[in-house]
Amino acid sequence: MTSEILIIGGGVIGLSVARELHKQGARGIAVIERGACGLEASWAAGGMLGPQAETDEAGIFFDVCSNSRDMYPEFAAGLLDETGIDVELDRTGTLYLALSEADAARLGERFSWQAKAGLQVERLSADDVRRAEPFVSPDVLGGLLFANDWQVENRRLLDALKTYAKTNGILLIGNSEVEHLDVESNAVIGAVANGERFNADHVVLTTGAWTSLIKIGVADMPFKVEPVRGQMVVLHTAKRLFQHVIYSPGGYLVPRRDGRLLAGSTSEKAGFDHAVTDDAAAGIRRMANLIAPSTAGLATVDHWSGLRPFAFDGLPIIGGIDGIDGLTIATAHYRNGILLAPITAKMVAKHVVDNAAIEPAFSPDRFKLRNVTGI
Numbered sequence: 001m002t003s004e005i006l007i008i009g010g011g012v013i014g015l016s017v018a019r020e021l022h023k024q025g026a027r028g029i030a031v032i033e034r035g036a037c038g039l040e041a042s043w044a045a046g047g048m049l050g051p052q053a054e055t056d057e058a059g060i061f062f063d064v065c066s067n068s069r070d071m072y073p074e075f076a077a078g079l080l081d082e083t084g085i086d087v088e089l090d091r092t093g094t095l096y097l098a099l100s101e102a103d104a105a106r107l108g109e110r111f112s113w114q115a116k117a118g119l120q121v122e123r124l125s126a127d128d129v130r131r132a133e134p135f136v137s138p139d140v141l142g143g144l145l146f147a148n149d150w151q152v153e154n155r156r157l158l159d160a161l162k163t164y165a166k167t168n169g170i171l172l173i174g175n176s177e178v179e180h181l182d183v184e185s186n187a188v189i190g191a192v193a194n195g196e197r198f199n200a201d202h203v204v205l206t207t208g209a210w211t212s213l214i215k216i217g218v219a220d221m222p223f224k225v226e227p228v229r230g231q232m233v234v235l236h237t238a239k240r241l242f243q244h245v246i247y248s249p250g251g252y253l254v255p256r257r258d259g260r261l262l263a264g265s266t267s268e269k270a271g272f273d274h275a276v277t278d279d280a281a282a283g284i285r286r287m288a289n290l291i292a293p294s295t296a297g298l299a300t301v302d303h304w305s306g307l308r309p310f311a312f313d314g315l316p317i318i319g320g321i322d323g324i325d326g327l328t329i330a331t332a333h334y335r336n337g338i339l340l341a342p343i344t345a346k347m348v349a350k351h352v353v354d355n356a357a358i359e360p361a362f363s364p365d366r367f368k369l370r371n372v373t374g375i
């Protein structure tokens with residue numbers, strides 16, 4: 001099979017890249033996926049779009065996260081228009097709680113650098129917090145309100161991206177596991193999956209936590225991406241208990257429009273094992289209970305896990321590899337792949353279509369330059 005652009009991996013990153021490439025005029029796009037598109041980390045996520053809650057300091061990573069968050073209203077509206085699917089972008093905001101003196105000190109630091117940087121952040125007393133969210137623990141000491149940290153229903157987002165692909169001639173090829181990229185004279189010319197050859201003018205690798213298992217010809221990937229397992233528990237509420245995403249140093253609660261309350265998460269080095277464990281569920285329930293004692297009476301209705309793609313410096317890997325033509329990589333979005341999908345798609349599409357440069361801090365070559373591959 002031959003395509004102009006072959007995207008390997010159909011998670012939120014691969015599917016967003018496919019849509020953006022198509023919008024920028026590229027044609028002959030195919031997405032090849034080991035299983036079915038959108039059933040790995042992107043499906044398991046909480047959908048928080050929280051650069052201010054997630055990032056500890058100002059800098060390039062924070063800027064890129066914030067810029068991507070700012071793209072969401074247009075991203076969501078565009079997808080609604082194109083597919084009829086509402087991805088439930090919820091702009092109520094995120095409440096970051098202090099439940100101990102240590103948390104309060106941490107929130108104080110966060111407030112200082114963000115207020116100094118001119119970001120929208122409001123300091124709330126314990127009474128303010130309880131007025132905003134009456135079900136939060138009476139032990140809360142205070143909090144920060146990030147009005148611009150939002151959430152999206154990531155599974156609806158995946159449905160919308162798949163629908164965009166199907167209705168715009170982007171080929172989605174399932175049940176095809178890429179073993180290696182095909183290389184000729186220092187250029188990637190396609191990939192081999194299940195023994196079958198897929199030729200392409202350009203290959204985009206968006207294989208999340210599995211990226212460094214793929215060989216470039218016979219060579220290993222020149223960086224390492226590791227899976228970090230995250231488990232999530234869903235509680236059933238008859239009516240929505242919270243309006244905001246509730247964040248704390250110990251974990252978070254994400255209230256969905258349909259009444260489900262997502263509680264997460266763990267960060268575990270468990271290889272590629274997707275298992276869920278009773279210990280993790282109990283730990284997440286304890287965390288939820290600390291945030292809001294009234295959750296103790298709620299039934300657990302679902303429990304799942306996903307594998308976050310992690311590079312050892314915690315930053316995404318986006319760009320080409322020096323000396324290898326025809327290949328762009330977009331992986332290692334770790335805890336923020338849903339948030340970073342729109343900006344990653346723009347960066348990759350501009351790079352593939354117009355050869356635009358990508359922020360060097362995210363380059364796959366940074367590991368080589370520092371002479372630390374992490375392998």
Ligand SMILES: Cc1cc2nc3c(=O)[nH]c(=O)nc-3n(C[C@H](O)[C@H](O)[C@H](O)COP(=O)(O)OP(=O)(O)OC[C@H]3O[C@@H](n4cnc5c(N)ncnc54)[C@H](O)[C@@H]3O)c2cc1C
Pocket residue numbers: 008009010011012013014032033034035036037038039040041042043044045046047048049176177178179206207208209210211214229230231232264265305306307308309330331332333334335336337338339340
């Ligand atoms: C519990 C949890 C909570 C999270 N919460 C948030 C959140 O609130 N906000 C946020 O922004 N992010 C969150 N994340 C992180 C986010 O989910 C990831 O960063 C993001 O989904 C990564 O997207 P991806 O497309 O790179 O990876 P994936 O969604 O894992 O997609 C990669 C795809 O590549 C396919 N693939 C792999 N190898 C091959 C191969 N050899 N051949 C063909 N196909 C292949 C896989 O089958 C998979 O479908 C969370 C993650 C977890 C686990």
